[in-house]
Each structure stands twice: as structure tokens, then as C-alpha cells.
Amino acid sequence: MSLHPTYTTRSSIAAxxxxxxxxxxxxxxxxxxxxISTVVINALANIVPFNGQTTGAISDSFxxxxxxAGYVFSIWSVIYVGLLAYAIYQARPSQRTNSLLRTLRWPFILGCIANSAWxxxxxxxxxxxxxILMLILLGTLIIQYTRLQIADRPDAVRLWSVHIPLRIYLGWIxxxxIANITILLYDLGWRGAPLNGPTWSAILIVIATFIGLFFALRLHDAAYTLVLVWAFVGIYIKFSNEPLVGYSALAAAITLALAAIVALRTNMVSPRHDANDLHHPLTSNQKIQ
Structure with a gap:
């Protein structure tokens, strides 16, 4: 019997x-x-600016x-600092073959491409x-978030370099x-009939609040939830003269702030039952390292 097939197979595997x-x-x-490309493109978009208008000016035109409110968008500086920490952490030689980070890298890269194209x-x-691009970005973040959820409990460095930045990013996206959907519908000529704009906004705030409650009370994710609090406070400040919108946003912010406190307390009292352990049936030896 010839040994060449076995040799070839072993050589291929080794290669x-x-x-x-x-x-x-x-x-x-x-x-x-x-x-880095995403950060530069986002910065140039407002410095140049692209097509003669800033990112925020387009939002405000609808x-x-x-x-x-405009100041709320300063959260991007927090997001990018966190993502820079993630990029540096995963780039370390010691993390090169980390099985968890391997599953995150390509969705992250695709998300950056979608962000820049957006x-x-x-x-x-x-x-x-x-x-379409926003949904692609959201999808890549959900994939990364889900993979983090089935990973082993992180140490402090990985928590603050990987988990927290991606949780904040997903919260903001x-x-x-939701904001992108409302602007697209307005651009297409839909004005919300038979309901008016403030009523639809209140409905969307309620929906987003339930999403935030799920992350806070089911996944014990305070970081994600606090991003929604930040956004709702900004909506309240901007639309305080529109009672239905303003008070809905304020109520949502208070509700989610309390839920975030519950999530934090739960993690402190029962640290083993954090967002990485609560919702996935895998045992510890099955989880991604």
C-alpha cells in the first residue's frame, strides 16, 4: 500500500x-x-464636511x-475609546489564537465597514x-454579543476591554x-397616520424600554441599559415642551435607571450569575474560552 496519500494528508493538515x-x-x-478607518471617516464627515453638511445637522433637519439632543451623540467618544481598548486587547500576541476573540474579529470588521459606509x-x-447598513451593523453586534454571552466569565481586563465596550456599542446602535427607521419613514413621506408623531414616539419609547428591561433584568447588563437611559434623558431634554414625548422619555429613563441598579446589585451579590451565565444552557466546560 502506498504511503503517499497519508503523507499528503498529514502534510496538508500541517500546512x-x-x-x-x-x-x-x-x-x-x-x-x-x-x-481606525471608521474613526477617521466619521471625523472627516464632520470636519470636511461630506456633502456640505454634518452628521448631526441631517438628523436635526427631520x-x-x-x-x-445633540450632546447625547458625544457618547461616540466613549464608544470609540472602548473599541480602541478592544482593538488593542485583541491585537496582543497572547490573544492571537484566543477562541473567543477569533469568533468576534470578522463580525467586528464587517461592522466597521457597515459603519463607514453608513x-x-x-x-x-x-x-x-x-x-440596510444600520441593520447590518446591528446584526454584527448581536452576533458578537451572543458569542460573549456563551463565553466563560471574563476577568477584569477582558470585561472592560471587550465586554463593556461592545455592550455600550450595541446599546447605542x-x-x-430606531431613530434611523423614523427618519427613513419620514423621508418616504409617511407622517404616522392615523397617529401623530408624538404618539408614535411614545410607542417607540415603550418598546425600547421593554428591550432595556430585558437586558437589565434577564441578562443583568447594566452597561447596555444605561446607554438607553442616556438617550432617553436626551429625548426628554430636547422635547420637554412636548408633554407626551418628554414625560414618556423621562419615565423610561427613570425605569431603566432603576433596572440598571438592580442589575448591578445582582452582579455584586451573585457575581457568578452575570450576563454571561443566566440565559445559556451550556456548562462551563462547553463554553468558549
């Missing part, structure tokens, strides 16, 4: 295994490059009731495309997706 670290290294580099679509007012 594939030797390529894996290189692929991981390139994925690490692409995470850093894609994040009389919709789910877009918070900026161009937004500034050139291609609003149907903006929603949840709000941004």
Missing part, C-alpha cells in the same frame, strides 16, 4: 495549521485598521421625535441604504436603529 496563526495575525491587524449614505441622503 493548514501553520497558516492559522498567520490568518489570526492578519485578522488582528484588520480589526485595528478597520476601527421633525421626528425619537432623535435625542456615513457616506447618510451624508448623501440615501436613506434606504442607511437603514439599538437607539440609532
Amino acid at each position: 493548514a495549521n501553520s497558516l492559522t496563526p498567520k490568518r489570526d495575525m492578519w485578522a488582528q491587524i484588520l480589526v485595528v485598521v478597520s476601527l 421633525p421626528v421625535y425619537f432623535v435625542p 456615513i457616506f449614505a447618510w451624508h448623501y441622503e440615501i436613506f434606504p441604504l442607511t437603514l 439599538t437607539v440609532a436603529t
